[in-house]
Amino acid sequence: MVDACLRDGRGGSPTVVLQDTPARGAHPGASHTAYVTLGGDIADIRFFTSTGELPACGHGTVAALTWLADRLGRGGEFTLRISGRILRGWVDGSRAWFEQAPVRLRDPGDVSAVLAALGLGPAHPGVVAASTGRWRLLIPVTSASRVDPDLPALRSACDAAGLLGCFVYHPVAPGRYAARMFAPSIGVPEDIANVNSSSGLAAALGVPEISVDMGDRLGHPATILVRTTGGRLQAGGEARIRT
Template sequence: MISRLSVTIVRACLRGGAGGSPTAVLDEVPLSDGERRRVPVLAGTSHAVFVSVRGSEVSLRFFTAEGELPACGHGTVAALAYLADRSGGAEHRGTLRAAGRSFAGWAVRKGARFRAVFEPGPVELREPTPDECAHVLPPLGITPDAIVQGARVASAGRARLLVPVASRTELAALAPDFEGLRAACDRFGLLGCYVYSAPEHSGRLAARMFAPSIGVPEDIANANSTACLAADLAERGITEIAVDMGDSLGSPATITASARPVLRLGGTAEVAVPVRELGL
C-alpha cells in the first residue's frame, strides 16, 4: 500500500508562456484504478498521467476522476516535457505507447519550457446521425438548424462530436446544461463535444471542449480533439491550425496541429518545481 506519491505538475499547451492545462505526471507505481482516479482530484488537475520507462519505450496511462482514458493529447505533451526535463538534455525523442499503440514523440528545450510534438495516429470521421444532433446539440445551447454545416463524429481512441459555430463570440457565449449533455453523450457513447469557431485565413481558431461524461465539464486544452479537427479540416484544404482554448476558464492555452505529411500535434509546456507530495 503506497501512502504518499511524488507528483509533478506540468502546465501543458501554454499560450505566450502563460496559462495552460495543469496536469499531474508521475512515474508508474502499483496502484489500483480507484487510487489512480484519486490522483487528479488530490492534485487539483483534470488529468493524471502515469509514466513507465522500459528501455527505449515509454508507456503512458491517463486517468480522470471518472476513470481511464485510452489517449490524452495534452497529457502526452505534459509527459514529453516531464521526460525531457528529467533527461537534462536539450532534446528528448522516443517511442511512446498508450492503449496498445506505439507512436513517435519528442520535446525540445526552449529556455525554461519545452516544445513537445507527437503523432496521435489515425482519426476516424463520419457524419453525425439526426438523432445524435437532436439530443446532443440542445444541451450545448445550439439548435440543429442553427449549426454551421460541417458537424462530424470523430475518433482518435474514443468518439466525440465536433461542432462548428460561426464565430468566437458565439463560442464564448455558450453555457451548456452539463447534466443534460452528459446524459446525451452517454446515450451515444460520446466522449464529449468539441465546439470550434470558423478558422481564420491563417488557420487560427478557438475551441471549447465539454466532456462531463469523463468528469471534465470543460477542458482547458484538448489536443486529441484538435487532432480530430485537423484531420477533418485537411479534407477541406486546411492543413495547419492553431487552436486557442481555456479562455472561458481563465487559463489561456494553444494547441497546434499539422496534417501534412502526417498528423502531428504540438504544444509548449512548463514543468513546475518543486515536486508535490500527495497522500492517498
C-alpha cells in the first residue's frame, strides 16, 4: 500500500501496488490498484478500479514510481510503459514526478444533465472538457466543498456523455487550488487525489505551475503538483510506502 500525493507528510490516496501478479481488477482496501511488471529497463504498469481497467492513473503512477524506487533501492529516473506509451518518471527523495500525456481540451457541448446532477445550473460558465486518456469536465465553482452531487444521476449523465467524471475546483491562493473529483462511472464516487484532472486544469489555465489540494472531505488530505519543464507537462507529488 502506497499513500500517494501526501500533503505535508500526511494523508494521500491509498493505492495498492502489486508486482508480477495477473491483473484481476481492484484490490480490496483501495480505490485503485497498479500492477507492475519489471522487464529489463522498462516497468510495465496497468491500472484498475472496481469497474475495470483505466488507460492511465496519475496518482497510481506516483505510487508505482515510489514503489520502484524502494524495490530497486535507488531514486533517479525510471522508464515506464503505460497503455503502450513510453514515458519517463523521476523519484527525488519522497517526491515522484512523471511526464504527463498531452492534454486535450474541447468545448463540453450539452452537459446540462451532468451539471444538474452536481446541483449546478445548465448555463454554468467556464466548463471545459479535458483528457489525458479519457474525457472529464473541469468545472469552476465558488466552493468545491459545497458541491453535493446526486451520484446515481451523475453516473448516468456521465455515461451518456462519454465522461469519466467531473472535477470541480476553485482558487485558494495564487497558483493553488482546492478541488474534488467525482467519478462514479469508474466506481469512484469521490477521488482522494486526481492527478490527470489537475494536469488538465494547468493546461486549461495556461499556467506553468500549480498545486491542487484534494481529499479533505474524505479525511485524506492530498496535494497534487503540476509543472511545465522544457515545454513538457510534468505531474507528481509526495508519497510513502505504508506496508
